[in-house]
Amino acid sequence: MSAADAKAGSGDGTAVRLMIGADLPLHRRYSGTRDALSRVPLALLPTAVQEAGDLAEVLGAGELWFKRDDTSGPIYGGNKVRKLEFLLGDAHAAGATDIITFGAAGSNHALATALYGTREGFAVHSMLMPQPNARYVRRNLLAAQSVGADLRIFEDGDHAVRAGIRLKRKLAAEDRVPFVIPFGGTNARSTAGFVNAGLELGDQVAAGELPEPDLVFVAMGSMGTAAGIALGMRAAGMRTRVVGVPVVAYDVNTADNLLTAIVDAQAVLTAADPTFPRFAWEREDFSVATGFLGERYAQFTPEAMEAIGLAEKHAGVHLEGTYTGKALSALAAQGRAGALRGRRVLFWNTYNSRDIGALVGRGNAKRLPKRLRAYFEQDVQKLDG
Ligand SMILES: Cc1ncc(COP(=O)(O)O)c(C=O)c1O
Structure with a gap:
């Protein structure tokens, strides 16, 4: 495995035949992929769509809907389940x-992988890197530790990747079979999970559960979520535009990188299923709403905290400061500027709402590596009040 592989996927290049989950229907729109993509049943689908009450008016949107991927899994929801x-x-x-x-120390992806990976019988190793402290970081670490995940922290992403490469070699030498899942759980294959999500939304529109949205707002980390939704909605015949909100870094969450993620996922699907449509994609087919990241990844912003408060008060929806709060602050800014007047907007809720309190309670901070224990000893960031 090279460092690039770690970012792009397991990289072994072998065609993977369906072994587990063969009896699981993929979305009927591209069931042909059953020959090429393996899938284990983890998610509770479809997730509901729900109108946002008077939050639409408060934020200046014509209509506002939530896609409830926060309930996407039985023990842990959010956007990681479909990819996993x-x-x-x-x-x-x-x-x-x-x-x-x-992932970062408080990575939702690392936690979701720990929870579902160990349930599937894998030993899970998380190579983590530092991030601004927050209460959710502590909770995610404890919950992952409680299911026996091996949690390690490094000084930055490069060191984490190099350590992952070393660990992969060591495990292979011990006759174990390591499998690498990249940052955020995004590669061209796992994006299929969100292509299904876009198709699922298409079904809900067709069934009259909601009108076809003009815009879908979604947070962009490793970008598989935004890419898959864009591809799936278009495959469903919708004209809805994705508005991706960068929350990692502006030089990572670019329109070009989103375009690449879409095109790469489409290539996987068309190779696996000749009936999957081949769209020509342009940068104009979606938007990237910059200006809401704040100082850096996982550093909360006043705008995000305000948006979180409004979602809670006017729609009873619980968001957080690293991803969904920032994405909603982008929607709020556009709404207040009048850009969403008369428009149907859907906010994709990618944050888990399942109660992980029992798992958190079973975790033991004392058993964590020293540098992870620091998140329990040092203050959380100011806005995490
Ligand atoms: C709550 C939440 N929302 C959104 C994202 C971004 O998803 P993606 O990495 O597919 O862009 C993440 C990724 O970690 C997340 O945890």
Whole structure:
């Protein structure tokens, strides 16, 4: 594995045949992918769509809807579950014993991988890197530790990737079979999970559960979520435009990188299923709303905190400061500027709402590596009040 592989996927290049989850119907629109993509059943689908009450008026949108991916899984929801179905499917198909993944100290992806990966029988190793402290960081660490995940922290992403490479070699030498899941759980194959999500929304529109939205706002980290939704909605015949909100870094969450993620995922799907449509994609087919990241990844912003408060008060929806709060602050800014007047807007809620309190309660901070224990000893950032 090279460092690039760690970012782009397991990189072994072998065609993976369906072994686990063969009896699971993929979305009927491209069931042909069953020959090529493995999938394990983790998610509770479809997730509901829900109108946002008077939050639409408060934020200046014609209509506002939530896509409730916060309830996407039985033990842990949020956007990672749909991707993990395919990632863990590939891991099973490769005969893996161990999962190595990457993320920030409080990564929701690392937690979701720990929870579902260990349930699927894998040993899960998380190569983590520092981030601004917040209460959710502590909770995610404890919950992951409570299910036996091996949590390690490094000085930055490069060191984490290098350590992942070393660990992969070591495990292989011990006759174990390591499988690498990249940062955020995004590769061209796992994006299929969100292509299904876009198709699922298309079904809900067709069934009259909501009108076809003009815009879908979604937070962009590793960007598989935004890419898959854009592709899936278009495959469903919708004209809805994705508005991706960068929350990691502006030089990572670019329109060009989103375009690449869409095109790469489309290539996987068309190779697997010749009936999957081949769209020509342009940068104009979606937008990237910059200006809401704040100082850096996971550093909360006053605008995000305000948006979180409004979502709670006017729609009873619980968001957070690293991803969804920032994405909603982008929507709020556009709404207040009058850009969403008369428009139908859907906010994709990518943050888990399942109660992980029992898991958190079973975790033991004392058993964490010293540098992770620091998150329990040092103050949380000011806006996490
Ligand atoms: C709550 C939440 N929303 C959105 C995202 C971004 O998703 P993606 O990495 O697919 O862009 C993440 C990723 O970690 C997340 O945890």
